[in-house]
Amino acid sequence: MMSMLKGCLVLTGLLQPALAWAGPAACxxxxxxxxxxxxxxxxxxxxxxxxxxxxxxxSLALPKGVxxxxxxxxxxxxxxxxxxxxxxxxxxxxxTPEREKYLVFTGHRSFPNPAVVFVRKDRIFPxxxxxxxxxxxxAISLGDSFGAxxxxxxxxxxxxxxxxxxxxxxxxxxxxxxxxxxTGKYPGAxxxxxxxxxxxxxxxTPVTSRSIYFAFxxxxxxxxxxxxxxxxxxELERDGTADKLLEKYMQSHPVP
Numbered sequence: 001m002m003s004m005l006k007g008c009l010v011l012t013g014l015l016q017p018a019l020a021w022a023g024p025a026a027c028x029x030x031x032x033x034x035x036x037x038x039x040x041x042x043x044x045x046x047x048x049x050x051x052x053x054x055x056x057x058x059s060l061a062l063p064k065g066v067x068x069x070x071x072x073x074x075x076x077x078x079x080x081x082x083x084x085x086x087x088x089x090x091x092x093x094x095x096t097p098e099r100e101k102y103l104v105f106t107g108h109r110s111f112p113n114p115a116v117v118f119v120r121k122d123r124i125f126p127x128x129x130x131x132x133x134x135x136x137x138x139a140i141s142l143g144d145s146f147g148a149x150x151x152x153x154x155x156x157x158x159x160x161x162x163x164x165x166x167x168x169x170x171x172x173x174x175x176x177x178x179x180x181x182x183t184g185k186y187p188g189a190x191x192x193x194x195x196x197x198x199x200x201x202x203x204x205t206p207v208t209s210r211s212i213y214f215a216f217x218x219x220x221x222x223x224x225x226x227x228x229x230x231x232x233x234x235e236l237e238r239d240g241t242a243d244k245l246l247e248k249y250m251q252s253h254p255v256p
Contacts, residue, residue: 027222029067030088032058035075035143036256037165039190040249041092041111041212043256044072051254053245054092057110060241061214061232063225075143085219092212096145099215104223106230108237109211111246113184115146117203118173118192125179127203133158136179139169146182147208166191167255174199182207186250194255 034054036044042052049055049070062068071087081087083102090103092110099105117127126132130153138160145151154160161178163169169181170191181188185202192200214233216223236242 027088027220027225028065029069030220030222031071031086032068032089032091033071033073033078033081033087034091035078035093036072037075037167038092038184038187039254039256040186040246040252041113041184043254045254045256051249051252053242053249054110056245056249057233057236057242058089058091058214060236061229063228063232066222066225079143082215082217083219085217088217088220088222090215090217093215094145094147094210094212095215096151097148099145102218103215104218104226105213105215106226106233108230108234109213110233111186111212111242112209113186113212114206114209115150115182116185116188116206118170118181118183118188118200119179119203120173120176120199121201122199123176123179124201124203127180127205129205130154130157130207133180137161137177139163139172139178139181141166141169141183144183147210150208167195170195170200184212186246190250191255194253 034042034050040053042050042054045051049072058068073081078087078090079099082090093099095105119125125136130150134157138158140160140162142162142164163172166183166187169183172178173181174197185206188202214229216226
């Protein structure tokens with residue numbers, strides 16, 4: 001009996017390193033998605049799936065030998081499918097406690113993405129804190145989150161309605177249907193550079209200064225890659241690659 005037990009222990013000891021080594025290698029391909037209308041970070045581009053800074057960064061951050069296939073859905077469905085494990089990876093989104101229940105975020109960010117307030121020039125009002133938004137009608141895009149603390153505050157204290165896209169909200173703001181619109185600094189500026197008429201500007205004080213991250217579904221075997229991808233993202237920011245990609249796609253011309 002003792003010899004059989006020793007044999008089992010030896011066999012277990014031999015198997016453990018092999019299984020540990022096989023973990024990351026078990027993911028050789030993954031399905032990824034993103035918000036389909038969030039340039040310059042990413043946007044849907046027909047049969048090509050996605051374009052943008054996040055997509056090029058992903059190609060540099062994935063380990064060699066791992067292939068990535070895009071799928072395009074509305075943003076809230078992307079998050080739902082990631083929660084179900086039917087999407088392995090979501091690129092460049094903000095961390096929130098709710099999302100962390102079903103996503104494993106990289107420790108290092110993909111890009112900075114402060115959230116700012118956009119207003120009409122002729123209706124500017126001072127915003128030094130969240131309280132200054134009280135008494136004004138606001139807007140955000142469907143599915144957007146700006147951090148757990150602000151999300152709780154705006155649901156309890158602010159008059160904010162959702163619309164489907166950044167473009168739709170900018171048009172509502174321009175038409176005077178809302179007093180302000182909150183979105184990421186870079187997506188808002190991207191659209192204003194292309195469809196703006198000079199009447200809308202961003203305010204200096206950010207609502208939040210959070211970054212965006214890659215995130216793997218907790219139900220995906222590819223979640224084992226999270227640390228390796230995070231290390232690679234840190235390297236790509238340190239050597240200036242991430243900044244160059246953001247600048248490159250801020251100057252691209254498509255309007256998703």
